[in-house]
Amino acid sequence: MIKIVKRDQPSRAIFFLTPILAIFLTLVAGGIIFYILGFKPFEALKFFFIVPIADKYGFSELLLKATPLCLIAIGLSFCFKSNNWNIGAEGQLTFGAIVSGGVALLFYEQEGFYILPVVILAGAIGGMLYASIPAILKTYFNTNEILVSLMLVYVSKLILDYLVVGPWSNPEGFNFPETRQFSDSAKLPLLFEGLRIHAGIFLALAAVVISWFVFYKTYLGFQMKVSGFSLKTAKYAGYKGKKMIILVFLISGACAGLAGVGEITGPIGQLHREISPDYGFTAIIVAFLGRLHPVGIIFASLVVAITYLGAETAQIFMQIPKYTGQVFQGMILFFLLASDYLLFFKFKFIGSKK
Amino acid sequence: MNTNLKISNVTKIYPGCVANDNVSLEFNSGKIYALLGENGAGKSTLVKILSGVIIPDEGKIYLNENNLKLNSPLDAKKNDIGMVFQHFNLFETLSVFENLIIDSDQQRESLREKIESIMRKYNFSIDLDIPVLNLSAGQKQKVEIIRCLIRSPKVLIMDEPTSVLTEQETSELFLSLKKFSEEGILIIYITHKLKEVMQLCDEVAVMRRGKLVSVSQIKNENLESLATKMVGQNLKTIKKKKANTASDQLIKITNLNFISEDPFETNLSNINFSVNRGECLGIAGISGNGQSELFQVLSGEILSDKNSIEFNKNYIGDLNPQERREYMVAFSPEDRLEQAAVPQMKIFENVALNNFKSSNFFNNGLINEKKIRKHSKKIISDFNVNTDNIDLKSQFLSGGNLQKLIMGRELITSPDLLICFNPTWGLDVGAINYIHETLVNINEQNKSIILISTDTDELLKLSDKISVIHKGKLSKIMNADEVTSEKLGILMGGGN
Numbered sequence: 001m002i003k004i005v006k007r008d009q010p011s012r013a014i015f016f017l018t019p020i021l022a023i024f025l026t027l028v029a030g031g032i033i034f035y036i037l038g039f040k041p042f043e044a045l046k047f048f049f050i051v052p053i054a055d056k057y058g059f060s061e062l063l064l065k066a067t068p069l070c071l072i073a074i075g076l077s078f079c080f081k082s083n084n085w086n087i088g089a090e091g092q093l094t095f096g097a098i099v100s101g102g103v104a105l106l107f108y109e110q111e112g113f114y115i116l117p118v119v120i121l122a123g124a125i126g127g128m129l130y131a132s133i134p135a136i137l138k139t140y141f142n143t144n145e146i147l148v149s150l151m152l153v154y155v156s157k158l159i160l161d162y163l164v165v166g167p168w169s170n171p172e173g174f175n176f177p178e179t180r181q182f183s184d185s186a187k188l189p190l191l192f193e194g195l196r197i198h199a200g201i202f203l204a205l206a207a208v209v210i211s212w213f214v215f216y217k218t219y220l221g222f223q224m225k226v227s228g229f230s231l232k233t234a235k236y237a238g239y240k241g242k243k244m245i246i247l248v249f250l251i252s253g254a255c256a257g258l259a260g261v262g263e264i265t266g267p268i269g270q271l272h273r274e275i276s277p278d279y280g281f282t283a284i285i286v287a288f289l290g291r292l293h294p295v296g297i298i299f300a301s302l303v304v305a306i307t308y309l310g311a312e313t314a315q316i317f318m319q320i321p322k323y324t325g326q327v328f329q330g331m332i333l334f335f336l337l338a339s340d341y342l343l344f345f346k347f348k349f350i351g352s353k354k
Numbered sequence: 355m356n357t358n359l360k361i362s363n364v365t366k367i368y369p370g371c372v373a374n375d376n377v378s379l380e381f382n383s384g385k386i387y388a389l390l391g392e393n394g395a396g397k398s399t400l401v402k403i404l405s406g407v408i409i410p411d412e413g414k415i416y417l418n419e420n421n422l423k424l425n426s427p428l429d430a431k432k433n434d435i436g437m438v439f440q441h442f443n444l445f446e447t448l449s450v451f452e453n454l455i456i457d458s459d460q461q462r463e464s465l466r467e468k469i470e471s472i473m474r475k476y477n478f479s480i481d482l483d484i485p486v487l488n489l490s491a492g493q494k495q496k497v498e499i500i501r502c503l504i505r506s507p508k509v510l511i512m513d514e515p516t517s518v519l520t521e522q523e524t525s526e527l528f529l530s531l532k533k534f535s536e537e538g539i540l541i542i543y544i545t546h547k548l549k550e551v552m553q554l555c556d557e558v559a560v561m562r563r564g565k566l567v568s569v570s571q572i573k574n575e576n577l578e579s580l581a582t583k584m585v586g587q588n589l590k591t592i593k594k595k596k597a598n599t600a601s602d603q604l605i606k607i608t609n610l611n612f613i614s615e616d617p618f619e620t621n622l623s624n625i626n627f628s629v630n631r632g633e634c635l636g637i638a639g640i641s642g643n644g645q646s647e648l649f650q651v652l653s654g655e656i657l658s659d660k661n662s663i664e665f666n667k668n669y670i671g672d673l674n675p676q677e678r679r680e681y682m683v684a685f686s687p688e689d690r691l692e693q694a695a696v697p698q699m700k701i702f703e704n705v706a707l708n709n710f711k712s713s714n715f716f717n718n719g720l721i722n723e724k725k726i727r728k729h730s731k732k733i734i735s736d737f738n739v740n741t742d743n744i745d746l747k748s749q750f751l752s753g754g755n756l757q758k759l760i761m762g763r764e765l766i767t768s769p770d771l772l773i774c775f776n777p778t779w780g781l782d783v784g785a786i787n788y789i790h791e792t793l794v795n796i797n798e799q800n801k802s803i804i805l806i807s808t809d810t811d812e813l814l815k816l817s818d819k820i821s822v823i824h825k826g827k828l829s830k831i832m833n834a835d836e837v838t839s840e841k842l843g844i845l846m847g848g849g850n
Binding site: 217218219220221222225226229230232233235236237238239240 | 653654655674675676677678679685687689692693694695696698699703706707708709716719720721
């Protein structure tokens with residue numbers, strides 16, 4: 001007989017094992033879904049998870065997709081660790097892209113080493129500005145940040161839409177909804193000839209290192225940890241709650257904004273309608289799959305990035321809609337939440353009693 | 355008819371602890387039995403076994419020679435064992451009557467008659483048709499008791515019933531229990547309050563660390579002998595010296611108000627008091643009368659008008675807790691696990707929650723772990739926290755040790771004023787004694803204390819002056835040697 005017993009304390013080993021278990025269960029469930037759809041499960045999973053990254057180009061694409069996911073998830077973990085539920089990273093990404101894109105367009109047909117840093121900075125500031133809206137509303141008007149940050153995503157997308165079909169659209173662009181190409185000085189340099197992976201990956205890696213340092217070595221990190229466990233304790237300790245809420249939102253917005261910069265100043269080099277395949281939302285899954293730990297987030301962003309690539313390969317080779325990728329992302333989150341049960345409970349096998 | 359309840363060789367083992375170790379006891383109707391023990395002594399486990407909530411690993415229970423199989427609370431009810439838990443199991447929004455009939459399959463009308471006759475018999479006056487949330491704690495407990503009486507139980511078990519009651523309500527409860535006993539209901543009364551045992555019971559069984567230590571007649575015992583049995587060692591008696599009446603004023607609260615936006619909080623109106631150096635001001639009251647709000651206003655979790663709090667000639671009403679600490683005020687909140695400490699964090703991390711500028715725990719925004727660790731080691735040795743591992747998560751400390759850690763953290767900087775809220779709530783006698791000793795020492799060093807507590811005995815023992823909070827208002831401040839627990843009880847209930 002199997003009995004479910006409460007654990008005396010959440011298991012630390014299980015804490016890091018459940019993400020792996022969740023991925024495994026996702027693969028099993030994915031295989032079953034493919035089987036029901038009439039594909040050979042192993043072959044389909046191979047197309048989904050192995051074929052896309054089997055060559056150099058594929059691997060570069062993997063890093064290209066993982067970069068914004070990692071960057072945003074790192075930013076989000078500042079919020080989530082301190083009990084602030086910013087789910088509007090997609091909007092902060094979009095707005096960061098708009099501001100940095102606008103600055104890049106200002107420097108149209110200009111060259112100079114100073115342009116790129118300004119463009120990058122503009123993106124971070126754009127993201128911060130946009131994230132400051134839910135933060136200020138939360139601290140001073142007691143609004144719910146989940147709702148506000150989510151709704152602002154749609155606002156930012158409409159602003160982008162308006163700009164690329166209206167005032168900012170390319171005068172020589174035959175009314176395509178996109179801006180002019182940025183000058184080369186406003187673009188993040190590509191790292192290898194013929195591959196699309198660009199210098200944005202260094203921003204993500206810098207964010208990983210900095211966040212690790214902040215989380216585990218600084219007073220701010222300590223305050224975030226305490227606030228995450230108990231807001232009552234944070235108040236009792238005398239931490240300036242409002243200041244911290246605003247700070248973590250700004251950090252999170254800056255990261256999302258930088259991800260937006262990477263999307264438009266990377267290989268694409270212009271603003272257009274669809275700058276992000278919902279990286280801002282998917283990064284929430286990445287943050288939790290990585291257990292809000294900087295190193296965990298690196299691995300999680302790679303795993304989730306594969307689902308983007310796999311969806312594309314599957315569409316091409318197996319005629320499965322690419323939205324299957326989202327199904328996989330959803331399943332990962334689902335199984336992760338489900339297997340979190342194991343943190344607090346364990347199965348006990350007991351022999352039948354006489 | 356006589357009822358005989360027999361517990362025979364009951365053992366219940368949890369991982370890492372033997373909650374009941376081969377316990378055998380016999381009860382007969384007509385008497386009131388006390389089951390006495392510290393927290394964790396195993397008395398709750400034993401009564402949960404009797405009421406079918408827990409199934410023992412070994413042992414048997416006999417009611418009038420019949421071996422009972424108690425696999426669920428329903429089995430206990432069927433076998434005429436009624437139980438009133440420490441925490442009420444009532445639906446707040448349903449009416450009293452609905453709460454009473456909810457687990458019954460009898461006709462509504464006949465039940466109503468039955469309930470009314472029970473109420474008449476025992477002189478309970480509760481409106482059956484108002485929602486339970488409008489009742490006082492004492493009335494809610496009566497509802498629970500009536501719910502048991504409907505089933506005409508042979509055995510009635512009361513688990514620490516007085517923790518939420520006023521003095522008056524307690525004596526009413528005792529009268530009712532005596533009446534039930536005279537009518538042949540077997541009463542088992544679980545408590546760690548020695549005074550109540552002496553007042554109410556006929557026989558006492560003492561448990562310690564899962565074992566039955568002794569069974570004896572109350573008439574052969576006294577407070578000291580019971581305390582010694584319960585704790586297993588002789589306790590030092592704490593004697594408080596009288597405070598020096600001629601000392602300076604340290605803190606003065608003037609016209610302090612707090613109006614909450616939260617309907618479940620209590621508003622504070624026009625609070626005025628002052629505390630001199632070396633003095634302990636006790637604030638009594640039934641929980642939920644504004645103590646928590648008062649604590650938060652005093653600690654700075656709730657800010658107030660700058661001039662409403664004058665401390666050591668500084669106005670600090672608009673400062674947050676961390677800023678107030680710099681003026682040498684320390685705080686020990688009621689909730690150890692959700693406020694004063696973070697159980698999931700390590701001991702040394704919990705120490706860092708109280709952060710003075712001069713303690714240098716954080717330099718230029720960086721954590722100075724070495725410093726915090728050194729400081730933590732000093733606290734656990736100076737304040738007898740029973741561990742030497744400061745990397746231990748604080749959830750593994752017992753309540754007493756955690757409270758010692760918190761007290762140590764607050765006191766190691768020798769603050770001028772300690773504000774504490776129910777500092778011994780839920781602790782065992784040994785730990786309570788230690789905390790009381792610590793508090794007396796603070797006063798002896800000419801430092802002051804504001805002690806907000808729901809434990810009247812504690813207040814009478816430690817305070818120089820006492821006031822009572824009722825519905826967010828403070829009574830006039832009295833000298834502790836002029837008040838009695840009866841007088842406090844009247845004020846706590848809103849009387850004059």
